[in-house]
Amino acid sequence: MPALLEVKNLQVRVEEREILHGLTLTVNAGEVHAIMGPNGSGKSTLSHVIAGKPGYEVTGGEILFKGEDLLEMEADERAAKGVFLAFQYPVEIPGVATMTFLRTALNAQRKARGESEFSTPDFLKKVREVAASLNIPQDMLRRGVNVGFSGGEKKRNEVLQMALFQPSLCILDEMDSGLDIDALRIASEGVNALRSSERAMVVITHYQRLLNYIVPDHVHVMSKGRVVKTGGKELALELEASGYAQYEDVAA
Amino acid sequence: MNVALAKTTTGATLDGTFAAARGRLPGTGPVVETRQRAFDQFAVTGLPTRRVEEWKYTDLRRLLGDVAPLAGAPDQAALAEARKAVAALKDGDTQKLVLVDGVFAADLSSFSAGNGVTVHALSAVLADDTSAVRADLLLSTVNDPMLALNAAFATDGVIISVADGIDCATPLQIVHVTTKPNTAAFTRSLIRIGSKAKVTLVETFVATEAAKAYQVHDTTVMWVGDDADLQHVRVMEDAHDAASIASAIVTVGARAKFNTFSLTTGGGVSRYQSFITLAGENSELSTNSVHLLRGQQHGDCTFVIDHAKPGCLSRETFRAVLDDRAHSVFQGKISVHQIAQQTDGKMMSRALLLSDDAEIDNKPELEIFADDVQCGHGATVGALDDSLLFYLRARGLPEKEAESLLIQAFVGEALESIVNDDLRDVAIGAAERWLGTRV
Numbered sequence: 224m225p226a227l228l229e230v231k232n233l234q235v236r237v238e239e240r241e242i243l244h245g246l247t248l249t250v251n252a253g254e255v256h257a258i259m260g261p262n263g264s265g266k267s268t269l270s271h272v273i274a275g276k277p278g279y280e281v282t283g284g285e286i287l288f289k290g291e292d293l294l295e296m297e298a299d300e301r302a303a304k305g306v307f308l309a310f311q312y313p314v315e316i317p318g319v320a321t322m323t324f325l326r327t328a329l330n331a332q333r334k335a336r337g338e339s340e341f342s343t344p345d346f347l348k349k350v351r352e353v354a355a356s357l358n359i360p361q362d363m364l365r366r367g368v369n370v371g372f373s374g375g376e377k378k379r380n381e382v383l384q385m386a387l388f389q390p391s392l393c394i395l396d397e398m399d400s401g402l403d404i405d406a407l408r409i410a411s412e413g414v415n416a417l418r419s420s421e422r423a424m425v426v427i428t429h430y431q432r433l434l435n436y437i438v439p440d441h442v443h444v445m446s447k448g449r450v451v452k453t454g455g456k457e458l459a460l461e462l463e464a465s466g467y468a469q470y471e472d473v474a475a
Numbered sequence: 476m477n478v479a480l481a482k483t484t485t486g487a488t489l490d491g492t493f494a495a496a497r498g499r500l501p502g503t504g505p506v507v508e509t510r511q512r513a514f515d516q517f518a519v520t521g522l523p524t525r526r527v528e529e530w531k532y533t534d535l536r537r538l539l540g541d542v543a544p545l546a547g548a549p550d551q552a553a554l555a556e557a558r559k560a561v562a563a564l565k566d567g568d569t570q571k572l573v574l575v576d577g578v579f580a581a582d583l584s585s586f587s588a589g590n591g592v593t594v595h596a597l598s599a600v601l602a603d604d605t606s607a608v609r610a611d612l613l614l615s616t617v618n619d620p621m622l623a624l625n626a627a628f629a630t631d632g633v634i635i636s637v638a639d640g641i642d643c644a645t646p647l648q649i650v651h652v653t654t655k656p657n658t659a660a661f662t663r664s665l666i667r668i669g670s671k672a673k674v675t676l677v678e679t680f681v682a683t684e685a686a687k688a689y690q691v692h693d694t695t696v697m698w699v700g701d702d703a704d705l706q707h708v709r710v711m712e713d714a715h716d717a718a719s720i721a722s723a724i725v726t727v728g729a730r731a732k733f734n735t736f737s738l739t740t741g742g743g744v745s746r747y748q749s750f751i752t753l754a755g756e757n758s759e760l761s762t763n764s765v766h767l768l769r770g771q772q773h774g775d776c777t778f779v780i781d782h783a784k785p786g787c788l789s790r791e792t793f794r795a796v797l798d799d800r801a802h803s804v805f806q807g808k809i810s811v812h813q814i815a816q817q818t819d820g821k822m823m824s825r826a827l828l829l830s831d832d833a834e835i836d837n838k839p840e841l842e843i844f845a846d847d848v849q850c851g852h853g854a855t856v857g858a859l860d861d862s863l864l865f866y867l868r869a870r871g872l873p874e875k876e877a878e879s880l881l882i883q884a885f886v887g888e889a890l891e892s893i894v895n896d897d898l899r900d901v902a903i904g905a906a907e908r909w910l911g912t913r914v
């Protein structure tokens with residue numbers, strides 16, 4: 224069986240400037256990987272390219288998802304195949320009620336996979352259950368997507384979607400940014416509840432703190448568009464003590 | 476081209492049309508005289524060009540070419556087709572008054588008289604030689620060539636009167652159905668809402684399959700009495716090669732509420748011009764207009780709001796979603812008379828351009844003679860937000876679905892202004908039909 228995600232020697236440009244200079248990463252089902260690195264090292268770029276955001280030019284390398292060429296697919300096809308990106312900055316969509324959005328998205332994914340659409344009562348029941356487990360009040364679901372949500376609520380809304388869509392690859396981009404300890408704990412519990420042998424997680428973070436809550440199997444250090452070191456969860460603690468400075472030279 | 480020549484040419488062509496139609500137009504004596512005066516007034520300019528300030532962005536001479544010959548009265552086959560078109564409307568529970576090719580069709584209507592509401596066909600009243608007011612039915616307080624043309628040619632329409640204090644629970648609906656190609660229908664309806672009365676009025680414009688390249692010329696005159704409440708919903712889904720030139724002349728009394736919503740998805744060339752006078756103190760006016768246009772459609776939404784008395788509030792919003800080479804015009808004018816202190820009038824135009832070739836012209840105008848007023852206007856023009864689109868696509872929505880959801884969100888606020896649930900669904904349905912036929 225192929226790895227869930229294989230990023231091989233990926234080179235990416237944004238507006239004529241190369242941001243990723245040959246990045247390689249393999250993630251198997253059941254694993255949790257952490258990607259750490261200073262601001263500007265290319266973590267979000269990697270997550271965007273995997274999710275299929277337009278505006279990035281892949282000039283070399285490949286991304287395989289369950290053995291399939293991900294770069295050939297539109298973002299919505301990737302989502303239907305099981306790729307999920309929890310955004311660093313979830314957008315606000317005024318005028319689109321959260322409930323409507325969730326149902327439209329879930330049914331679009333199911334339709335793309337040739338599955339039947341969820342019936343409304345089943346769907347509502349499912350959303351209410353998941354929302355309750357994440358301490359998301361019902362009235363939040365009636366509001367526009369992320370409109371008037373606090374930073375913590377926006378992140379919880381991302382976790383809610385993850386729980387609802389049940390993707391096989393979850394990429395969490397700086398889930399901890401802007402969260403206080405309580406919000407971080409609730410969101411992390413939501414994520415941990417989704418850990419399974421069929422699913423992999425890629426947790427992107429600047430700080431070690433998040434990894435106390437979501438404990439990774441593997442840690443990668445990124446600097447200047449490359450993975451410069453890979454190790455176990457102890458690598459995160461090392462980084463916390465010594466900082467990223469030592470890796471700046473390696474990448475240079 | 477020589478302007479004077481173009482004017483006479485058009486006038487002359489139409490002179491023949493008017494002469495030919497005269498025998499068919501209801502009314503004698505003063506009605507005939509009023510029609511002739513109206514036609515003479517029209518003939519001064521002919522179809523307005525961009526040189527007529529009020530029609531600057533909608534040059535009818537260029538867009539329409541000419542006025543089509545008057546549609547003949549519908550025969551049995553036309554009525555049968557129209558009946559199907561009316562049956563296909565999903566308008567919930569309304570009292571329908573149906574006009575087919577400009578002629579009131581009692582058999583297709585579902586109006587039950589009584590309960591303080593009366594309805595007459597305009598043609599019957601115009602033809603009634605004992606009526607002292609019949610010629611007045613064709614007069615306008617507004618000087619406009621297309622209003623004049625409508626008065627000259629009006630064949631029929633409905634005259635609705637709602638007595639004081641009547642709460643008309645079931646909406647009244649005027650349905651315009653066109654069944655014939657290459658002809659013009661001229662309709663004129665008058666609605667008087669008594670004081671303290673509460674009414675919902677719907678205007679629907681549709682056509683049968685056979686109708687192509689036709690013209691709809693309509694005028695609706697409304698009086699909203701003191702303390703009355705008129706909820707007005709207009710949905711225009713005429714054929715994309717048709718023209719629709721419609722006017723509303725509304726007089727609002729004191730402490731009254733007038734809430735008007737209009738959705739335009741049809742018509743190759745359309746203009747809906749609304750002249751609203753707030754003629755009593757402390758009334759509230761809310762107008763919400765939506766254009767959903769594509770292809771080569773040209774749509775014009777013109778609102779002239781006259782704050783003639785103190786303490787009135789007016790809110791105008793216009794939203795356009797424009798694809799392909801579609802062209803939208805929003806002209807909003809707020810006039811505040813010297814005595815109309817404590818006027819609060821605002822207008823806002825927002826356009827969403829789905830294509831680089833789509834175009835919007837905004838012409839806001841404030842004319843203020845009172846000193847203690849709050850008036851303002853604003854306009855935004857933009858494309859769909861890429862970051863929102865990516866978020867939706869990353870959640871599994873294909874491109875068109877993601878766009879549709881954002882377009883729905885954009886027009887949603889205007890649709891929310893419709894109070895009646897069924898009618899809001901009607902408008903949502905029309906908007907969804909437009910979205911559903913996006914390629």
Ligand SMILES: Nc1ncnc2c1ncn2[C@@H]1O[C@H](COP(=O)(O)OP(=O)(O)O)[C@@H](O)[C@H]1O
Pocket residue numbers: 237238242260261262263264265266267268269
């Ligand atoms: N859209 C963009 N246009 C230009 N430069 C960009 C764009 N996105 C990212 N970059 C640049 O790419 C580099 C990596 O950014 P990013 O992937 O956001 O890093 P990280 O998430 O690790 O902080 C930075 O130098 C950033 O300025």
Ligand SMILES: [Mg+2]
Pocket residue numbers: 266267268311396397
């Ligand atoms: Mg980042």
